Amino acid sequence: MYFEVVLEKQEDNGFTAYVPKLPGCISQGNSKKEAIKNIHEAIELYLEDLTKEEFKTLKKKVEIVKATVSVSG
Numbered sequence: 221m222y223f224e225v226v227l228e229k230q231e232d233n234g235f236t237a238y239v240p241k242l243p244g245c246i247s248q249g250n251s252k253k254e255a256i257k258n259i260h261e262a263i264e265l266y267l268e269d270l271t272k273e274e275f276k277t278l279k280k281k282v283e284i285v286k287a288t289v290s291v292s293g
Contacts, residue, residue, distance in 0.1 A: 221279070223239045223241055223242065223263060224239065224240055224241065225237055225238070225239055225256070225259055226238050226239075226240060227252060227255055227256070230248075233250070234248055234249060234250050234251075234255070235248060235249055235250075235251065235252055235254075235255035236248045236255070237249070237255040237256065237258065237259035237262075238259070239259065239262075239263060239266075241278070241281060242263065242266050242278075244266075245259070245262050245263060245266045246259075246262065247259040247261070247262040
């Protein structure tokens, strides 16, 4: 299952990462790499807490795609 992750650069030079399809699933890091690592862990924890019914509903809402993303800066 793949999720869109949004990275936002913060004024303090850190990054905030969140998953639009998973309300409340948010993390941060001092670098892009750290923010992505942290949001990966946050997604795993988020999914562990879902009931079977919630997970089935989520699977219906999430489009499964593969994409390569290049980020500059």
